[in-house]
Amino acid sequence: MNNSRKAVAIELKKILDRYQYHSLIFMLTDGRSMQEPWTEIPEYRLSKLPQELQKVVRFFYQGKAVELSSDYSQLLSSLENAGLADQLSGTWKLKELRIVPIQGLYLIVDLWSPGNHSDQLQVWLGRDSMFLGQIVQFISKRKRVLDLCTGTGIHALINASAYDAETVEAVDINPRSVFLTEWNALINQLEHKLRVHHGDLFEPFKGKSFDFIIANPPFLPISEDSQNMISFANGGNDGLAVLRRILNECSDYLKKDGVMVIFCGGFGDDYQPSFSRELDLLTKEKGWSTQLYSVSKDPVKFILNNMGSEFPSMQEGITMMLNDISSDITSYYNFLICIRNGTDPVFQAIDCSFSVKERMDQSRRHKKLSQ
């Protein structure tokens, strides 16, 4: 089974390489797909391309039904058998998937966009994923790597493609994530370096330790009373439940001098995320050198309302939260936590924040232009 999947993945990669898929998508989205992998391609630009290239973009990037040449029949039936494509009256379509080119890699991802997620088990790939992907490039000395909450496998794969990484392990609690990450390892021919586990955080790694741990855990504040179980997003009442578990359990798995980088989000006042105080105490208790970089800071009401429009099924819980929120919480932050294990404890909170609102306004303007 694995060998036949490998053959299909190699064939798929050959086709994407042949059409210079990275450059093609980069140019058609003006590079925006590097930040928002769901960036739409204006029809007027697509229609200028030769028919064959149009089909490639519609099929692989837009996830649309397309009539494809019989040269691809064998590959397409293998994709159908693997549960990745469907045949519909003479046309072929990826199964609610698209292929996104990222940092020299191809990622098969769910056809997801903000405000349009249909299934609670869908696999996340967001602006945070892309941002963290850029940061990963600057990490050095990472022979043994662990990617917690891997999603599409984006960070596991970026690490595995680095020359200094010897082994990368990745874990996710969502079986669909494991399915996609395994395919993504195969299509990028990195399966020899990457092992994907289905499990709960550190549970599959008892007795192992790592030089570098990376995580983008679920961190949306979702009331515990809520019926909403968006597994890729649910970070409990204040959004920090999974982050706290990672921080409490990581010491057994991070080597001395090992580094851990986590992207997360949470409430705060005008000056810093509320989590700063908790992380400062934890740093002293565990003997870490820790930096908490505030990456974005916005009015809390703006962010909660925006979450409601990106995740319509959370709307009810968000309205409850907006009514209950205490007056000393004024801001919502995204932050990056960098920890080095086993040094004299140092904690620094560093403000590098920009406004998510400005970035979103820009993205909405682009969307309007694309229509």
Ligand SMILES: C[S@@+](CC[C@H](N)C(=O)[O-])C[C@H]1O[C@@H](n2cnc3c(N)ncnc32)[C@H](O)[C@@H]1O
């Ligand atoms: C915000 S997504 C991030 C995915 C990916 N790391 C990225 O940045 O694109 C969070 C991921 O954590 C996974 N997850 C949630 N709880 C988990 C747990 N207890 N153990 C392992 N994975 C978990 C979800 O299924 C989801 O794929």
